[in-house]
Amino acid sequence: MEMPRPNSEVLLKKAKVTAALRAILPHDAVIDNPSETRAYECDALTAYRCPPMIAVLPDTTEQVSDILKICYREGVPVVPRGSGTSLAGGALPTADCVILGVAKMNQVLETDYENRLIRVQSGRTNLSVSGAVEEEDFFYAPDPSSQLACAIAGNIAMNSGGAHCLKYGVTTNNLLGVTMVMMDGEIVEIGGGYLDASGLDILGVICGSEGQLGVVTEATLRILPKPEGARPVMIAFDSNEVAGACVADIIKAGVLPVAIEFMDRPIIEICENFAKAGYPECEALLIVEVEGSEAEIQDQLDRICTIAQKHSPVELRQSQSDTESAAIWLGRKSAFGAVGQVADYMCLDGTIPVSALPEVLRRIKELSEHYGLRVGNVFHAGDGNMHPLIMFDANKEGDLELCEAMGADVLRLCVEVGGCLTGEHGVGIEKRDLMGDQYSADDLEIQMAVKDVFDPSWLLNPAKVFPLSVSETRRAS
């Protein structure tokens, strides 16, 4: 993975920029010692590391504005960072950048149950947003699997999803407004406690822009009353095709589960060895969860089971209690950890039309054989959001490159069948160079023109999202 060469003129300004930042921030909010900036050298895509020139940890929107004014004036690139949980390298620094971490900005600014919204500083973690409204039985719906650690800032940057977005949507569907600081330091309000935009839907393009258009410091989020209860059913099949057909039939029948999770044989075996969740011996496993009152849950589960029975499942296990629900979820929720125990892995998140599921699984298996790398598939089947986990050995020479080559082939396959490169993790550096497989040069040009509007000097997170060769002239100017 190539990153642009650091700008030597910027590196020479390190002392000057550090002094300017120290003048406006508390002493411990500016980190320039190389032994300490190392803490920010990577995010959750740990294969790539580069310590930043300086890291800053502001407390307020005004401080963010002052930081950006300095960086803008001095021409210093800025990489915004939430909690650093990006799987796509969205917060990977360059050697000449200032990392702007919002982790200290974690306050709840307003809770408004009557209007069903909460306003928080963007460094607040996803799960603690729900935590702040739990006592009134409300919750914040998007639930990325890193929700214990990941920040709302990163959720907005990547338009994060989660297991329950089949019913509740992703971040963009639950975001009402932001306070954002533009690269020149100007603080702007976009959206608020009301629905829809008054003019162009600027909020819609901010969400998912990977920190390239501005630094979001505060967010107004929609909160929802918690459902009365939820229970899953686990359905095992002896083929991926049949499991895929069952998913389509459930959706067509008008039952809208909150989650439909799909696991294939390699993942089932690894999870079972790790978590001992009691999963049956099978080719494909579905976990389908529904919500509502006890009677509503039972009614929906009965409908789902009737549909599933038509596909002759190997096993069908309806949860009858919280303990049984936890057992069904145990294997799925430990999937990433379990794979991590047996190998290094790369987690992709290409999304496909649900109808292409059997074909894509078959072809991933062929690729796995071709490259000689094991692959497990665990994903949100209701919305076609795949999560192939490609296993490799980081200590073996050439294995990472082999894994990346296979990953690229899998993502090209997703695009070929009508899907996309990334459903919820974002492009970052990881999928940057594949953008040309999904979009034409003109399609990329208009997206870059949007960045030109917000950040004409291309200082914000500049080496991400667009292939380096495509963004080169803009970054150089």
Add this chain to the structure above:
Amino acid sequence: MSTAIFPEDEASLSAAISDAAGPLQILGGGTRRIGRIPGGRKLSTARLKGIVLYEPGALTLVAKTGTPVADIEKVLIAENQRLAFEPMDHRILLGTQGTPTLGGVMAANVSGPRRIQVGAARDFALGVSFVDGSGQLLKNGGRVMKNVTGYDLVKLMAGSWGTLGVLSEVALKVLPVSETQATLKIHVSSWAQAVACMSAALGTPFDVSGAATLQEADGALGVIIRVEGFEASIRYRMTELKTHLAKFGEIEEILSPWSEVKDLPSWAPLDTVWKVSVRPTDALRVIATMHEFQKDFGFKCQLDWGGGLLWLGLDAEQLGDLPACVQLHNALQGTVAQLGGHATLIKSGILREQNIFHFQPLSRAIEIVTQTLRGKFDPRGILNLGRMS
């Protein structure tokens, strides 16, 4: 006056725009004459027709933008699915002719009462193809439910009223039709009680899919609450909601009033109509502004989206003189600017030729961003000029 252009495919749409010698007025079916109607040669997408792909098992439909909404709904209903955001049909309210199209719905981000539960038109757009002001055919998004590949220009195009480009194709997320639905009506004593009642209903876990008001000719005010789903579930939730909402007033179960709420047919005779979006509890401040200016004449009001959407209107007898109407309009937008939100003149009536903002004025910073974005998408400045001003 040049004749209107009706491209029949994307190539001729692209050519029509790149060859345009001057401003273009972009139309779908021409049923939503909202905002300042721009001059220039008419360019309609009405002949870009047809459903390109429909996969009921994947909840996805892709269609050309000139496809009538009714055609799409017909195809969907055969598979027991629907456009869940329930787009409003503006024809009766605005007295327009023609056929509402998918392109118009998306360009104006038109949603109905279910928006409060499932989201707006923009939330159901998965991908778009469009021709920008230079005549380039571009695409963004795709046809899958989750897609964060690059910037989300789908949202930007939805609700841009043809000022950034002309939509040629849209991929939509569709949803199953509910087995059944039911509506409660709660007789409330004031607007404040109405908002409180809707907030209470939406704060329950009973998955309310509509929360609006209905006002009788005699002024009696009712809140209506809709739930949808399977029969047994509906019975349960209706019983629970009745218990939770009993304190707000007498409750009865009524037949579906939702087409009245969505399309406002009884508002057709009105001269001037505004649509206001604010925090639900701020609706009372907007109503107070109306009272202040219309204390002698009265006004018509309907709340939807739990109070977050206000429809406000004046009939011929409620209209003051022209300067008073202009003053009222500016006061409404002023109040909304303070509260956070937007007030849009939907039916301009007496205010048609006035020097006012039909759309809520933007903050200085966002206005600059907006104009610069338009410059990128439409460098010659020919697409639907001033439509959103």
